[in-house]
Amino acid sequence: MxxxxxxxxxxxxxxxxxxxxxxxxxxxxxxxxxxxxxxxxxxxxxxxxxxxxxxxxxxxxxxxxxxxxxxxxxxxxxxxxxxxxxxxxxxxxxxxxxxxxxxxxxxxxxxxxxxxxxxxxxxxxxxxxTVGVIIPRTGLNTALTTDEKSRFPTDGSIGFVSQSGALGLLTMDEFTDLGVGFSSFFSLGNEIDIDQTDVISTLGKDDKTRSIALYIEKITRIEEFLQECRKTAMKKGIVAIKGGQTESGSRATSLHTGSLLRTSFSLKGIFRQNGIIQARDEVELIDFASALASGKPVKGKRVAVVSSAGGVGVIATDALEVQGFNVNRVSDMLARRI
Structure with missing residues (x-):
């Protein structure tokens, strides 16, 4: 199926x-x-x-x-x-x-x-x-919360996949408060069958989805997960928060979803090598996913910064350079045209 x-x-x-x-x-x-x-x-x-x-x-x-x-x-x-x-x-x-x-x-x-x-x-x-699934385009909403307690998303272009029901709903509220719509929301729970790898593959093929936001506590199929992320990231952005990055957090994760993902299986290099952008909190998750949904994947490292304020341009340039991009001086002719 x-x-x-x-x-x-x-x-x-x-x-x-x-x-x-x-x-x-x-x-x-x-x-x-x-x-x-x-x-x-x-x-x-x-x-x-x-x-x-x-x-x-x-x-x-x-x-x-x-x-x-x-x-x-x-x-x-x-x-x-x-x-x-x-x-x-x-x-x-x-x-x-x-x-x-x-x-x-x-x-x-x-x-x-x-x-x-x-x-x-x-x-x-x-x-x-699980707290359910929401597909705004068809009106499917099996969430365990009312519209008085949570704000349900309108139809949009971000696919949100969460292994925590409560955190997923809270983050969904923040997305919705900012006017950000979802192509879908999946609360996966204990993942006895459909897991994050399956959903990433599906959202990668979904024309309505332009970026994918993940809350991760466990990864049940490591190699398949990373392979699917690499393939999908060629077409649309993937942003993730990883819970359980400390020993105490990992123990809490095992109580929450019944699975333990060791902290040594953490992040940075692994995420970066496989096309996943790491967010530190739900605010970055929203910002990054929204930005990726409104643009196209960047295939090169050369970037130009256009700003109406000098300080903002400087900060943007520093941030880009730290992330490995090359911000070169534009030619005088291009500067005049801009």
Missing amino acids: SIEDIFSVESVCLIGASREEGKVGNTILKNLKRSFKGEIILVHPVADEIEGIRCYKTVESIPSPVDLGVVSLPSEKTLEAVESLAIKGCKFCIPVAGGFGELGEKGKNMETRMKEISLKYGMRIIGPN
């Missing part, structure tokens, strides 16, 4: 919808109702309808095909729901609950079983332990 199909989802099945305000199942349903342009299907064991939408008692009783299934159930009930969607022929599944590999051996065993289901039936899984 191609992950690119996530951009053309026409039907979403929500298992665990709720009438109760504040419940995750109610929040996801309202987000879907607010903007999704396709069909919304609900599964509930008792209710006949919720928010004016018909409910089916089981996945098996749904008469129409399902492109995307969202499972809003506790972890101990999630596996059965995931398998029922897979048997139905669902293309994608987003199990939102935590309580899996990040909590120990029992949770890791459930993740292993979930991966087996994915492989057996060909259903791609985003998560578990």
Whole structure:
């Protein structure tokens, strides 16, 4: 199953919808109702309808095909729901609950079983332990937060991929406050199937995406990840924040997503050699991704600085030289033309 199909989802099945305000199942349903342009299907064991939408008692009783299934159930009930969607022929599944590999051996065993289901039936899984996916162009929004708590992005040209749900939503708020739109937002959670490498590959082929912003805590397939970044960076910019760069940060990362990436696997040279621009914080992530989305990849090192203020030009020149660019004096003729 191609992950690119996530951009053309026409039907979403929500298992665990709720009438109760504040419940995750109610929040996801309202987000879907607010903007999704396709069909919304609900599964509930008792209710006949919720928010004016018909409910089916089981996945098996749904008469129409399902492109995307969202499972809003506790972890101990999630596996059965995931398998029922897979048997139905669902293309994608987003199990939102935590309580899996990040909590120990029992949770890791459930993740292993979930991966087996994915492989057996060909259903791609985003998560578990995720805050969802947002694709503004189609109105798809499975986020676990309301528009009162978060500002959802408009359609734009930045693909934002985060391994932290909460940090992803907070950074999304900052992007949106500045009027920056997204081509997509992916919260990947524990990555038992679809990981950052998969999404980078997909966004690299997506015409709507002109730059990619990443929040990284772990890299599950190092060689494939770096190879995909090198290839994609030839066409569009990639900016990343790496969490867990200290020993304490690495321990916190293992508690958060259930995986430990050693600090020695850090940055600078590795990122630079593979076309990834490192951001120190979310402000730089926003600035860099926005700048890259509005321009084209620079293929050479020769740069001219044009400024209406001398001091600004000096600072820009210093910054460029530090990053390895050559800022040469322009000819008198070119200066007059400018």
